[in-house]
Amino acid sequence: GAGVSQSPSNKVTEKGKDVELRCDPISGHTALYWYRQRLGQGLEFLIYFQGNSAPDKSGLPSDRFSAERTGESVSTLTIQRTQQEDSAVYLCASSLVGGGMSSGNTIYFGEGSWLTVV
Amino acid sequence: GQNIDQPTEMTATEGAIVQINCTYQTSGFNGLFWYQQHAGEAPTFLSYNVLDGLEEKGRFSSFLSRSKGYSYLLLKELQMKDSASYLCGTGANNLFFGTGTRLTVIP
Numbered sequence: 001g002a003g004v005s006q007s008p009s010n011k012v013t014e015k016g017k018d019v020e021l022r023c024d025p026i027s028g029h030t031a032l033y034w035y036r037q038r039l040g041q042g043l044e045f046l047i048y049f050q051g052n053s054a055p056d057k058s059g060l061p062s063d064r065f066s067a068e069r070t071g072e073s074v075s076t077l078t079i080q081r082t083q084q085e086d087s088a089v090y091l092c093a094s095s096l097v098g099g100g101m102s103s104g105n106t107i108y109f110g111e112g113s114w115l116t117v118v
Numbered sequence: 119g120q121n122i123d124q125p126t127e128m129t130a131t132e133g134a135i136v137q138i139n140c141t142y143q144t145s146g147f148n149g150l151f152w153y154q155q156h157a158g159e160a161p162t163f164l165s166y167n168v169l170d171g172l173e174e175k176g177r178f179s180s181f182l183s184r185s186k187g188y189s190y191l192l193l194k195e196l197q198m199k200d201s202a203s204y205l206c207g208t209g210a211n212n213l214f215f216g217t218g219t220r221l222t223v224i225p
Binding site: 031033035040041042043045048050055056091106107108109110111112 | 151153159160161162163166205207211212213214215216217218220
């Protein structure tokens with residue numbers, strides 16, 4: 001597609017429920033990234049995919065968080081047994097290739113999925 | 119590990135010049151990015167530096183000193199629409215960001 005697409009744009013869930021957040025990267029982009037941004041704060045790196053594999057998942061905050069990517073395209077971030085502290089916007093981004101930032105390998109962000117855990 | 123520092127908030131006057139500083143210590147480096155993020159919106163790409171020196175792009179310029187682990191974003195002729203958060207990011211295979219600097223432009 002023309003840009004990074006994320007769904008749902010807004011999600012309100014009850015504490016303890018599982019949620020799935022979806023990301024469609026820019027067509028042809030092989031690298032995909034997930035970030036979390038709490039209200040008024042900076043971007044917290046969660047995980048990075050090159051193709052369908054995740055060379056760096058160091059940012060996942062707990063084993064309740066997992067992500068997968070299939071077909072070198074769509075990615076799903078799953079949060080199990082949600083807690084109120086999980087409330088944040090989850091931003092997905094993609095770049096043409098992985099393995100190195102460069103001027104030709106800019107990261108482009110989606111609009112984010114706003115998650116509220118009540 | 120990654121350590122990227124920026125001031126949390128800055129205020130500047132419309133028409134003025136403002137410099138937003140960023141210092142970094144990262145385990146890998148493939149350039150430094152600046153992004154702009156308006157409240158409630160996605161970050162958008164502003165600039166990229168991989169070599170030392172100043173890169174100018176219209177009203178915005180970005181500077182890098184790799185030996186000092188230091189960059190700044192310079193905004194000239196400030197406009198009200200420049201009120202936003204400015205994110206400094208760097209890394210090797212992926213981007214890590216600082217907490218962002220929230221800039222408020224006042225009349």
